[in-house]
Amino acid sequence: MAAVPTPRTAAGRKGLDAIMGEPRRAVLAFDFDGTLAPIVPDPDDARAHPGAVPALSRLAPRLCAVAVVTGRPAEDAVRYAGLAGAVGLEHLTVLGAYGAERWDAATGSVTAAPPPPGVAAVRAELPGLLEDSGAPPGTRIEDKGRAVAVHTRRTDDPAAALTLLSGPLHALAERHGLLVEPGRMVLELRAPGADKGAALEAYVREVGGGAVLYGGDDLGDLAAFAAVEKLRGEGVPGLLVCSGGGETGESVPEIADRADLVVDGPSGVVRLLESLAGSLGDGADGPDTP
Numbered sequence: 001m002a003a004v005p006t007p008r009t010a011a012g013r014k015g016l017d018a019i020m021g022e023p024r025r026a027v028l029a030f031d032f033d034g035t036l037a038p039i040v041p042d043p044d045d046a047r048a049h050p051g052a053v054p055a056l057s058r059l060a061p062r063l064c065a066v067a068v069v070t071g072r073p074a075e076d077a078v079r080y081a082g083l084a085g086a087v088g089l090e091h092l093t094v095l096g097a098y099g100a101e102r103w104d105a106a107t108g109s110v111t112a113a114p115p116p117p118g119v120a121a122v123r124a125e126l127p128g129l130l131e132d133s134g135a136p137p138g139t140r141i142e143d144k145g146r147a148v149a150v151h152t153r154r155t156d157d158p159a160a161a162l163t164l165l166s167g168p169l170h171a172l173a174e175r176h177g178l179l180v181e182p183g184r185m186v187l188e189l190r191a192p193g194a195d196k197g198a199a200l201e202a203y204v205r206e207v208g209g210g211a212v213l214y215g216g217d218d219l220g221d222l223a224a225f226a227a228v229e230k231l232r233g234e235g236v237p238g239l240l241v242c243s244g245g246g247e248t249g250e251s252v253p254e255i256a257d258r259a260d261l262v263v264d265g266p267s268g269v270v271r272l273l274e275s276l277a278g279s280l281g282d283g284a285d286g287p288d289t290p
């Protein structure tokens with residue numbers, strides 16, 4: 001059994017000690033794309049790493065709660081990760097669309113905030129705007145229902161395409177009361193009022209978590225990192241995990257620099273989960289059994 005890696009910060013070591021010491025008080029939450037799922041060229045092709053759900057299934061019965069916190073629509077994350085009906089994950093929650101949507105395994109249903117105004121207008125104007133802006137071949141629109149994203153990963157120069165489109169997309173978002181959420185080779189136009197930090201903080205409080213681990217890879221996860229830091233300030237130990245590099249070789253420095261522990265992409269996240277599951281034990285003879 002692989003040893004659980006040691007966080008590089010004192011706060012992270014305290015967070016990990018709290019999780020290992022009292023797992024039934026611990027909340028583990030993870031981003032989806034780039035963290036539980038490898039980054040792939042087409043967003044529709046994203047799937048959880050084959051080891052991710054089995055590892056979460058082993059861990060979850062030992063914990064207070066497990067959640068996925070994602071910019072994806074909640075239903076997409078459930079489908080792409082294969083979460084519905086997963087053994088051991090009967091109480092898992094997916095906080096989707098940056099917290100505007102929620103899926104609970106216990107009910108199998110989604111609750112969602114009202115659809116944001118402005119998205120329909122952006123959806124209608126976007127193809128013309130991309131053409132007028134000289135968007136290169138390979139630029140892709142992802143319709144997320146309550147948001148619209150523009151991906152450049154499949155263009156010849158994804159970073160240059162993002163730079164080219166950034167100004168026009170910001171102007172379009174502003175005209176319709178939306179914000180631009182930047183990510184890995186993507187700019188998403190979505191409604192303000194939700195973020196992963198508020199979603200995670202509310203969830204930890206709701207389930208009465210006494211320690212928290214959050215794993216993420218992208219700028220949208222910074223708000224969740226800030227929520228863990230806020231909870232730490234209130235005496236709830238926390239561990240911040242960056243899913244870095246990995247299969248794409250990409251790392252988001254803002255996340256890597258702020259994390260207590262950097263692992264090697266979704267494969268590294270799975271190895272971390274497996275080491276935690278191995279250390280906590282799978283059965284009634286585990287370390288936290290009275």
Ligand SMILES: O=P(O)(O)OC[C@H]1O[C@H](O[C@H]2O[C@H](CO)[C@@H](O)[C@H](O)[C@H]2O)[C@H](O)[C@@H](O)[C@@H]1O
Nearest residue numbers: 032033039040041043046070071153184185186
């Ligand atoms: O919050 P997340 O679960 O990490 O979702 C963030 C965005 O992820 C997706 O885009 C990213 O993954 C794609 C598939 O691997 C990749 O092609 C793209 O370059 C990445 O930016 C998703 O398409 C977005 O809608 C999510 O908001």
